[in-house]
Amino acid sequence: MSEPDDQLRRLLERAAVIADLTQARSVLSWDENTYMPAGAAEARGQQMATLETVAHRMLTDPELIALVGDLEAAGFPDGSVEAATVRQARRAVDQATKVPVELVEALGKHVARARSVWAQARQQQSFAPFAPELERMVDLKRQEAAALGYQDHPFDALHDQFEPGSTAARVRSVFEPLREELVALVREIQDSGRTLDDAVLRQTFDEDAQRRFALDLATAFGYDTEHGRLDPTVHPFAMSMSKYDVRITTRYQRHYLNTALFGTLHETGHALYEQGIDDAYYRTPLEATASLGIHESQSRLWENVVGRSRGFWEGAYPWLQRAFPGAFDKVRLDTFYAAINRVEPSFIRVEADEVTYNLHVMVRFELEQALLGGELEVRDLPEAWNARYAEFLGVTPPNDAVGVLQDVHWSIGLFGYFPTYTLGNVMSLQLYEAAVAAEPSIPRDIREGRFSRLLGWLRENVHRHGSRYLPEELLRNATGSDLDAGPYLRYLKDKYQALYGLA
Amino acid sequence: MSEPDDQLRRLLERAAVIADLTQARSVLSWDENTYMPAGAAEARGQQMATLETVAHRMLTDPELIALVGDLEAAGFPDGSVEAATVRQARRAVDQATKVPVELVEALGKHVARARSVWAQARQQQSFAPFAPELERMVDLKRQEAAALGYQDHPFDALHDQFEPGSTAARVRSVFEPLREELVALVREIQDSGRTLDDAVLRQTFDEDAQRRFALDLATAFGYDTEHGRLDPTVHPFAMSMSKYDVRITTRYQRHYLNTALFGTLHETGHALYEQGIDDAYYRTPLEATASLGIHESQSRLWENVVGRSRGFWEGAYPWLQRAFPGAFDKVRLDTFYAAINRVEPSFIRVEADEVTYNLHVMVRFELEQALLGGELEVRDLPEAWNARYAEFLGVTPPNDAVGVLQDVHWSIGLFGYFPTYTLGNVMSLQLYEAAVAAEPSIPRDIREGRFSRLLGWLRENVHRHGSRYLPEELLRNATGSDLDAGPYLRYLKDKYQALYGLA
Structure with missing residues (x-):
């Protein structure tokens, strides 16, 4: 064996x-978020911290x-599996x-x-008690960015952890033209005077029927329950405990179908990737994914591009009608399709529709840069x-709880994270x-309830590569083009102009 | 800080x-035995092996x-927490x-x-294919015993891992007089010509109702579901993932009430200890238990001494009647009490009643000693x-599957383990x-559905001590006497002579 091969x-x-240690930690985390008895929280935190410490000690050996x-000096050929392996090992060691x-x-x-103060502040609907904690957090994150290193902006160092190779400038170049068009589209929709009624989604839905139907769709998409499962939780997630065990979770609302249904399709998209x-x-x-943006592209593709499309429901609507006897017997497909695509500017990101969602993200992206760059004081x-x-959405939050305090991210130090949601959409x-x-x-397949050709293409061009390629490299190999909001914007315009009867 | 204190x-x-690593491994093991998707088995084995390896490396540092x-040289006072801590650390390091x-x-x-060959052999109802594997296993376990060290018998070295301080000679001194009396009691019961009818346990019982009722009894005993939970599994167990998270599992049979009901009470006893x-x-x-024997004493106490007593059901029978509407409305308490205490010599240990159970254990204890001592060849x-x-039970297994191949223990190298079941009963x-x-x-409490005084005494005298005392030391502190089968034998005689109308 040559020396580099032996080193590898x-x-x-x-x-x-x-x-193994990281995956074991995922099992503990999954359990913590599903079935763990409440009184075990502290001991569980301790167990997870120890697994992290042991892994960290190995990474810093x-x-x-x-x-x-x-191995870097050995110079494996660019694009080879070996070179990618060394690159990912370097990223892990550097972090x-x-x-x-x-x-x-x-x-x-x-x-x-900060997390606990944030939770209290949100309870009290008041930003003031959280302000000093956020100030300290911004300060610590700036220090972290400096330690990680960056060229242009501290945001870049933090963002790179989630979206390797991406920068604030890169994100801006995509977000800014997109924003103008989205703001205009939202205005057009509002000016149309038309609203789509979603009352049919607000009937009473048996939890077990919701579970069965959502899981049926997930497995129809290709989710493998020999290597995964669906469980209830409070804050839904998909989690990989090795590529042979990728679990999804969801939350059931008895009087609102969307949460569990589209939530499950979303997590299914994540799980199919892993x-x-x-x-x-x-x-x-x-054995990792290329980036959070690519990850989100998969969840959004299955949740929205497939799961909220009219074509999909042409095939799936009879399944829905059978799954919830009585509830949709007299509801026309178009009524249902309109209901699941209702657009309405609102305060809360996680409840936002496809069109306004990205504007929520852009607010955060701009403010986060300004905080990290020192152009915005926390108190402001x-x-x-x-x-x-x-400006973006035409609405003003009545209090901080449904405004600046709505997301947990900043309180737990997640900076540079938000844009990956919109990068995923794009x-x-x-x-x-x-x-x-x-x-x-593929479009005909989807109408007829077959998803294997679409999944096959994604497997071949995205999933199987794990973290072999940087995200933009993966995108270029798969699509032949760089990051480009054009297709996404056209999709939104076509879909929503039709739904709202616009020009 | 003095030097020994600092070392401690x-x-x-x-x-x-x-x-933490051991407890994390328990979480993975619990998951493996409850909710893990089948396709994850190999990866899970890998993760658990890595946790063991990392812990082993630390123990052998x-x-x-x-x-x-x-710390041994520092000479902490006998009986002190410090001395016990050092003793347990020494045990772990030695192992x-x-x-x-x-x-x-x-x-x-x-x-x-060997485990896989055993499973096949059992399937084929034939010992022959398993014989060479067991021969090799006995040979390896003899080597292990030699490495661990012993005075009298290789059995002692292996047995000490489960029952610190105990030996084959010690076990024999308790088992031999007990055996004679049990064989005689079984014969008396059979000669009485009376059989107790257990048809009332073989109705149809809704699984969810079984679960609720079993868990109600468990919590009535004092099982804390803030720090535990009950889940279904194939081979029931209790598992501690720290004393703040001790879970129990059970198996439901739709047409046989005993499995889930008494199985849950048994695991509850284990869980209450931890x-x-x-x-x-x-x-x-x-943060461990004194021994498997003490552990088993707790499970048997709650399952049998409480759970199969007439006094307990005086209080609990109306709960049972309410839990399974219709099933027991016309069944007299005494009919139910007789049904759950039916004695019948049979082939299978895990299905045996209180009286014959120990004879199953004694068969294994004798044969195991003979195998390890070289007095018995595997082929014989x-x-x-x-x-x-x-000789012991008056029955002859019709084939090896319900005979010598029924237990997994020997195939997975568990030698020196079986006697702990009967030590627990004693x-x-x-x-x-x-x-x-x-x-x-306490007896009146039990009749009236109150268990806190009994649990309180066990907490004070057994549970809280963890592995601070060796099992016989703990027993002596708690009861004032050494290991003694007398009370157990009197209990069995009184109970079963009454049930079978004997002298």
């Missing part, structure tokens, strides 16, 4: 152990770091070593505190938040159009 | 991390071993270091093989098995009698 073997041995350095231990600890402690990673990457640094944040909402259409270009029968 | 602190720091040696790595690996590999360990021992070497085992069944009565002597109102 040793790297992979260590990476496999770290992967000088022998491992030396191995990664040697574990660049930020000083004291700062990591300070952040950990501050997250625990289940589709190449077997060869199991327990290697490539609520005012800036409300001003942006008025890429979902680029990928879907490329899939249809390659396999023109 | 360092020992406890390391022990806490090892405890020369610095830790040196610490334990120094991790005394057996050579090559032997541990050989055993691990052979277990995987939930009751002193908070101060959390994440220390004392089925014949020896059947001869013992004829101690359950010693402990119960001591509890009643201290709190004479």
